Amino acid sequence: MDTRFDCDVKRSRANLIGLMQNTLKILGYFVDGTTQEVATTRRDPNDGDKGWTLLEVVCHLRDFDAIFYGRTRLMVEQDYPSLAPYDHEQLAIRRAYNQQDLRQVYQELVRSRHEFIEFFRSLDEAQWQRCGVHAERGRFTMHDALVQVGQHDALHIEQITRILTQSQAW
Secondary structure: OOOHHHHHHHHHHHHHHHHHEEEEEEEHHHHHEEEEHHHOOOOOOHHHHHHHHHHHHHHHHHHHHHHHHHHHHHHHHOOOOOOOOOHHHHHHHHHHHHOHHHHHHHHHHHHHHHHHHHHHHHHHHHHHHHHHEEEOOOOEHHHHHHHHHHHHHHHHHHHHHHHOOOOOOO
């Protein structure tokens, strides 16, 4: 492998892992600045009464962090595993997201995210080459998983910003 390419790949991975850390910090600022009442009553204005609350978004991020982490572990442990899709709306209902404690949920996300980050940091080059097949996306690489976490976080950080900036109360 070209050493310049190898350096670029390692730098890209390190940057994406850094993004995982930074988006977690941004979420922490939102959580610290939001009461449980605001977190459970304001909804995403783009979706009206059916829009998610800030708490529901943070619960979703916590649960999908664990799902993404589980997929990557499966990819390391098995040859080309099938990666099941999940119905995020049903998870929200079944786990009663809006009845949970915002700060506890965020702490659970922090624990999960730190484990996930350490997992990515521990991979050797052969493990980085592992992949699986996702029912909706097809071939899914370890790099895809790393990118997906940052993209997923950014999407929901934008959503939380919409929720919180509905009024000046935040």
